[in-house]
Amino acid sequence: MATIYEVSKLAGVSLATVSRVMNNSSRVSPKTRQKVLAAMQKLDYHPNTIAQSLASKRSNSVGVLVSELHGPIFGSLVSGIEEELTRAGKFSIFAVGHSDGEKEKDGINFLISRNCDALIFHLEASSDEFLLAQKNSALPFVIVNRLVSGLEENCISLNNVKGGIEATRFLLKQGHRDIAYISGPLHWGDAGQRLAGHKTALAEFGIPFDPNIMVEGDYLVQSGYVAMKQLFGRKAKFTAVICANDEMAVGAMDAIREQGLSMPEDISLVGFDNVRWAPFLSPKLTTVNNPVNEMGRMAARWVLKNVYGINDRPIQTFFEPEIVVRESAGARV
Amino acid sequence: MATIYEVSKLAGVSLATVSRVMNNSSRVSPKTRQKVLAAMQKLDYHPNTIAQSLASKRSNSVGVLVSELHGPIFGSLVSGIEEELTRAGKFSIFAVGHSDGEKEKDGINFLISRNCDALIFHLEASSDEFLLAQKNSALPFVIVNRLVSGLEENCISLNNVKGGIEATRFLLKQGHRDIAYISGPLHWGDAGQRLAGHKTALAEFGIPFDPNIMVEGDYLVQSGYVAMKQLFGRKAKFTAVICANDEMAVGAMDAIREQGLSMPEDISLVGFDNVRWAPFLSPKLTTVNNPVNEMGRMAARWVLKNVYGINDRPIQTFFEPEIVVRESAGARV
C-alpha cells in the first residue's frame, strides 16, 4: 500500500497538502489539487484509516453493541443501523453481547479501544445504573429498544405497554374474555411492559387478570411450545392466547395443532414483533408491529446528528406499535 | 483513557516494559510484572487497539464482507464467523456488499484500510477473475459459499450440484415424474449448480428436462409466488415443485394455496437452505440443508490457522448437503 509520503513525493508537494486535499479541510489551489489527485490515482492510494484515526482522535466509525447478530430482530436492527451510517460515510464496528453482563462490558471496552466516535447500545443484561454511569464517560451513546429513566434523550424505544394493550384490546373487541398470556422473561424490561399493557387492557374491560392462564417463557420457540402445553395441562378455559413475541407464537402454534385445535376457529393467537416470516405462517400470524429496523436507523441518525452534526433526516425517538391483523386471530365463536 | 505512558510512570518502569507485559513478548521479572499489572489495574488501563495496530502492522481483526447483515442465511453466516473469531480473541470488522460490484469493492477497500490481518469474503457480484487477481494482494483471504477454480484452497463451499440432485431424487423416489423447478438467478453460480443437479437426477431416471415447467426467479419470496402463478398459468402438468431456496418456497406455498391445492396431497414442495423457520411453516417444509453457520465457522478457522497459526479445531472446506424430510412433500398419489 502506498502511503501519503509517496503521494506527496510524486506530486511534488508536502505531506500537509496531500492531507488537505483528502479532507477538504482548507483551500487548496485547483492546480495542486489536481496534481495530488493524479498522484493518488497513479499509486492507487488509499488512506490508512487506522493512522487517520490515531492522529485525528476520531475514527468516523461508530461502535454497535447488540445481543446477537442473527435472528429476525437483531438482523434487521443491525442492518438498519449499518445502512444509515454507511449512507453518511461513517463506518460501523460491531460487538456482540449475548445477553451476558460480562460480555456486554467486554464489548463496550472493545469498541472504546477501537476509537469509536460514538456507541449504539442494545443491551439486555446491563442494569439501568450501569447505563446511567456511562453517561459521564467520554463517549456519547444512544440506547435502542429500551427507555432508561434519566437517560430519556439517549433512548430510542418502543411503547411496549401500548403494544400489550393493542394485542389484548384487539382480542377483547373480538369478543374474547378468557385470554391466556405467554410472556417473555419478566426480568427484562420489555417483557414486563408488554404484560403490563395486557393487564391494563383487561382492566379497561373490567376483566380480572387470571394468573392461572399466564405462563412466563423465555422468548424462544421451544418455550412457546412448552408454555402452551402447560396451559392445556391446567385445564383452564381460554379462547385466545397472546405470545409476547412471534418466536414463541410459532411454538405455541405447534402445540395448538398437536392438541387437534385450529386457528382461529378454536383458538385465536396473537404474537408480537411482526417478524419477517410472520406472514408466511399458516395461518398468517396476527401480531404487533415492532419497527426495529426503523429504530436502528433512528439510533444511527441520533449519532449522525449529535456527534457528526449531520442532521438531514428526521429523528423519531419513541415508537407506537400497532396491531397487524392477519388470520390467526378472529371473533370468538 | 489512560495511556501506556501513565502506566509506565506509575509503575516506575519504561514504556517498553509495559508493552512487554501486555504482549508476553519477552521475559519480564515477576516482580516488575506485578508492578505493571497493578498500575494498569489502578488506572483502569485499556490498550488503544488502534495504536497497537498502527505500530505493529497487525490488528488482530479480520475483515468480513457479506452481501447483507440480515436474513436467515447471512445472519447465521455472520454469527458463525463472529463466534469462532471471538473465541480465539480476534475481532471481526464487517462490511456489506449488497450484491453490488462497486459496493463490494468499496467494502474490500474499507477493510484493507482498517489494517485487517485477513479477509473473509461472501461475494456475489464480483467475478472469478477479480477474485483470482486478489490472490496476489498482500492480504490472505478466504471465500465462503463459492468455489472458484484456481482458488480451491481459499474456498469454503457447498456442493450445490449434489443439493439439486438430492432434492430431485427424493421426489423421483416418491414416484413423481413431472417436477417443476423454480430456480434462482442463473447468473449466480449456486443457482446454476442447483439446477444442474436437478437435471442430473432427472437424467438418472431417464426423464427429459422440460423447460416448460421451469421458471427463473430471484431468490426472493415474491418471486416464488409469481413463478408459481406462471407455472399454473402454463397449464403444464406437474405433481411436484422444487424451489431453489426456502424464501421462494414460501411464496410458492401461498400461490399453491390460492389455487385451492394442498400440500403434499395435491402437490409436493421441496425447498433449499433449511432456514430457521422452515420447520415452522405449515406444512413443515421439506428442504435441503445448507450449513451456512458451519461454513462461516470454517472460514474463521481457516483464517485462524493460516494467518494466526491457531489450529486447534478441525477444518472442513467442502460440504455435502442433505435432504431434510418434513411434511411438504410426499408420495405421488
Add this chain to the structure above:
DNA sequence: CTGTTAGCGCATTCAA
C-alpha cells in the same frame, strides 16, 4: 495557499 514540525499510543529494534 503551502510547508514544517510535532505528536497520536504503541511495538520494536538496539544497547546496556
Add this chain to the structure above:
DNA sequence: TTGAATGCGCTAACAG
C-alpha cells in the same frame, strides 16, 4: 531483564 530511541501513517497547529 530492562530502557532509550525510532517510526507506524496521518492530522493539526503554526509559520511563511
